[in-house]
Amino acid sequence: MKHAQHQSKGFVLLLAGMMSLVALSVDAMLPALVVIAEDFSLSNQAYAQWTITSLFIGLSFGQLIYGPLSDAFGRKRPIYLGYSLFILGSILCVLADSFAWLLAGRVLQGIGAAAPRIITTALVRDKLKGAEMASVMSVVFSIFIVVPIVAPALGQVVLNLAGWRWIFGVLLAMALVTGICFCLFQEETLAVEKRRALSIANMLAGLKLLFAERTALVYTLVSGLVFGGFMGYLNSAPLLFIQLYQQGDNFALLFALSAMSIGLASVVNGRIVLRMGMRRMILWALWSLVWLSSLFCLLLVKTQGVPSLFWLMTYLIPAFFCIGLLFGNLNSLAMEPLGAIAGLGSAFVACISTLVGIPIGSAIGLSFNNTVYPLNLGFLFMAVTALLLIKLFDRPVAKA
Structure with a gap:
């Protein structure tokens, strides 16, 4: 034992x-x-x-x-x-x-x-x-x-x-x-008799199924938007904290606070998602991010785009809590209709969402102009576009 x-x-x-x-x-x-x-x-x-x-x-x-x-x-x-x-x-x-x-x-x-x-x-x-x-x-x-x-x-x-x-x-x-x-x-965990032949036809059929399932496609795209916002932060964080706020010695600590916020969101989500449901959690998180980013944008206008470090972290910590709520739920909803091709479906969802996120994250990072505007507006764009996609194209089937 x-x-x-x-x-x-x-x-x-x-x-x-x-x-x-x-x-x-x-x-x-x-x-x-x-x-x-x-x-x-x-x-x-x-x-x-x-x-x-x-x-x-x-x-x-x-x-x-x-x-x-x-x-x-x-x-x-x-x-x-x-x-x-x-x-x-x-x-x-x-x-x-x-x-x-x-x-x-x-x-x-x-x-x-x-x-x-x-x-x-x-x-x-x-x-x-x-x-x-x-x-x-x-x-x-x-x-x-x-x-x-x-x-x-x-x-x-x-x-x-x-x-x-x-x-x-x-x-x-x-x-x-x-x-x-x-x-x-x-040890090897997949027995020889359970292995499946490598087939391009199977991969194309799986991709066709993903695009045919509207719910899977919508939440894959939304997942890509959220990943794009997160990647924009990864790209901007060194310039933001080290160059703009002169916090090179404290960079690891400041970054850890946002990472801890995402981890806490994962724990909270595990406790309440069964009661609230994944769709409600996603909508709640996106709307919260819209309001947070809108209010913070008003503060940026008053501070010429460079608020105090305190107010920046006061925005980022709850914003990343919302993003932490989104990550797992979006992936689960994207995979929900793809049970017949779970392994291949997971690979497609991960690949497409990453490819959607890369140009968004790069645009946010390359737009850095010694203010917090690009990151804030990137988060706002991501949340509003995600809400529009869900509102326009997600039509949950009513349960009998």
């Missing part, structure tokens, strides 16, 4: 470490963006945000690859492929002598990180069922939520001690440790 419990704890820690690779790859880099822009003599410091965007570009396409591969060839071999690409990308980033090579390495990291991000859920589904599966995933996601809180602090420490290239060295080390542990201690 003790051996089984030890195995279970090891399994949970391994999955959490694998899933955290994406979050760490994004958030640990944030304190270094300004320094990267200076090192590569970028004409606009906002261009450094492409180190974040390029990772998500790779991640979006990678998510389409590994789901079908893991169903056809088992769980382990596609993860080996993903880790190999991530490690190669990390080495390329460490050695990059130009900004273009750095971006190429980040795309490879994104494609590689998609494998553990996507396939870990399938590993749990293969091994466990029902309440046991829910319990393990709850613990995994609890650990996963902590990573964005501590990652910028880790990145800041590495940046101060050794320079930004060694942040990629830390990512490389984490990939090696979790990859070797996975290789040595995790």
Whole structure:
């Protein structure tokens, strides 16, 4: 029994470490963006945000690859492929002598990180069922939520001690440790007789079903809008806090407060969503974000776009609480009509929502003008457009 419990704890820690690779790859880099822009003599410091965007570009396409591969060839071999690409990308980033090579390495990291991000859920589904599966995933996601809180602090420490290239060295080390542990201690969970042949026809049929299901498509697009607003914050945060507010030493703490707000929203959502329903939670969160952003916009007019740090955080913390309520509920509603193609459907929803969010997030980041206006108006645009999409195209079927 003790051996089984030890195995279970090891399994949970391994999955959490694998899933955290994406979050760490994004958030640990944030304190270094300004320094990267200076090192590569970028004409606009906002261009450094492409180190974040390029990772998500790779991640979006990678998510389409590994789901079908893991169903056809088992769980382990596609993860080996993903880790190999991530490690190669990390080495390329460490050695990059130009900004273009750095971006190429980040795309490879994104494609590689998609494998553990996507396939870990399938590993749990293969091994466990029902309440046991829910319990393990709850613990995994609890650990996963902590990573964005501590990652910028880790990145800041590495940046101060050794320079930004060694942040990629830390990512490389984490990939090696979790990859070797996975290789040595995790067995293959998908039996040969349960594997499905890789088929382009099946993928096209799945994509056709997604576009035919209006509810799935609407909430996939809304999820993309919300992700775009969040990505706009990721792109803007270093310039906002480090450059505009001169809070380089406190950047990790300020970023952690918003990340904790998202984590708290996940906990609250788990407690009340069954009572309120996902649609009501989504509408409540979007309307709250509209009112918050509208009121804050009035404050920006009075302060020439640069309110005090206190008022900025007073806006961001509840705004990210609303965004935290949206993330899980939007994904669940998008997946609700896609039960027949759950694995492939999940990959399509993740890919399309990421591709929708990338240009929005990039536009917000590149619009940075030494005020908070671009971020605030980006959040307002995202929330209003999402509400319009739901109002115009979501028609829940009345229950008999």
